[in-house]
Amino acid sequence: MSVGARAEALIIDLGITSPKDIDVEAIAFDSNVKVVYETMTGCEAMLVGYCDRAIATINPSGVRGRERFSVAHELGHWHLHRGRSFQCRVDDPSANLSSNRAHEKEADTFAAHLLLPTFIFKPEIAQFKHPTFQQLTQVAGAFETSIMATALRLVGINIVPVIVACYNKDGKRWSLPSADIPNRWFLKEKLDEDTFTYDLLNSGKQCSGLSKQPAETWFENSDAEKYEVREQCISSLGDTALVLLYLEPDMLEAGFDPNVATRRYNEHGSYIPKRATLRR
Structure with missing residues (x-):
């Protein structure tokens, strides 16, 4: 099961069908994760687990969408990477997109699908032909998510x-x-x-x-x-x-372009690795 599917399975199992019912703290409680809001320095969120229980400590930001993403992110670590403790420095998926930290990207994916599950999010966004930031802000308000997380989920559902x-x-x-x-x-x-x-x-x-x-x-x-x-x-x-x-x-529908950038892809869209130097 994919990371996104695992997140959405939690929503389905809880019988959630509306954005207003995605109570991320209650979902965490159901997964034996206690959420605590406490001012921290050096990190934005922390997850500490023992046996089948964990505590997710979230640095209050005053922005509900960012706090909810932090909770969902830590819940992702709990479901995907159990047995490890995490100190996460950011509560914004933008920073992890520009990094190579696989576990953080997986936790971001989990959080995105948990807060914006496809079967609820897609009908909300499909009413717009080319969603603008104003329309994405409207949808973000319904789901209590940041505009960043909402825009990235727009990409993920691949309807435009x-x-x-x-x-x-x-x-x-x-x-x-x-x-x-x-x-x-x-x-x-x-x-x-x-x-x-x-x-x-x-x-x-x-x-x-x-x-x-x-x-x-x-x-x-x-x-x-x-x-x-x-x-x-x-x-x-x-x-x-x-x-x-x-x-x-x-x-x-444009054909293959062999004369662009580093030519990393062939006409079929497959990655072309650099040729290894042959030893003589």
């Missing part, structure tokens, strides 16, 4: 061709595409001066909604000039911008 990315003035921190977007599309590492995201980070100009942009402002591909994307951005943590990029349908 969207990329969620995070940039600062120095360039890309991370990006996450929905599953149907071909591997051949490579985002630029540095922001193009013609993007709305560049304007937000460098002059504070707000992006009120989705707007069309030439795809070449976002992608390295030489044929990107043939296409358009829809872009929206908002300010995020640590002087970064969170970006929504919707690809047009023709971009999903």
Whole structure:
């Protein structure tokens, strides 16, 4: 069973069918995890377990969505990595997306599926053709989740061709595409001066909604000039911008591009490893 399926099984077993019934502390209690809110330094959450019981200590942030994600994250560690203690430094999935910490990413996936289970979240989001940050904020309010976690779940359910990315003035921190977007599309590492995201980070100009942009402002591909994307951005943590990029349908049908980036994928979308040096 996948990490996400294990999380959603808890929701199903408890008979939860509505966002308002996803009481993360009660779900933790049912898993023999006691949740304690206590000010800490050096970490945002801590899980300590013994036998079949554990205590999850959460650093209060004053932001309910972030606190709920921290609880769900620690609950993920309890179900996935039992037998170990964890001190988690962040309560925001953005930091773990830009790291290589497998256990933290797994706990984030568990938390996302627990707080935004597919069978409840998908009907809520499907009412929007291309969800904007304003609409995602509306959904996030119903689920008591952060806009970050909600945007990432939008990618995860794969009903629209969207990329969620995070940039600062120095360039890309991370990006996450929905599953149907071909591997051949490579985002630029540095922001193009013609993007709305560049304007937000460098002059504070707000992006009120989705707007069309030439795809070449976002992608390295030489044929990107043939296409358009829809872009929206908002300010995020640590002087970064969170970006929504919707690809047009023709971009999903574009053929293999052998002349982009490091050529890490072949025409079938398979990873191409670097050739080992032959010994003589």
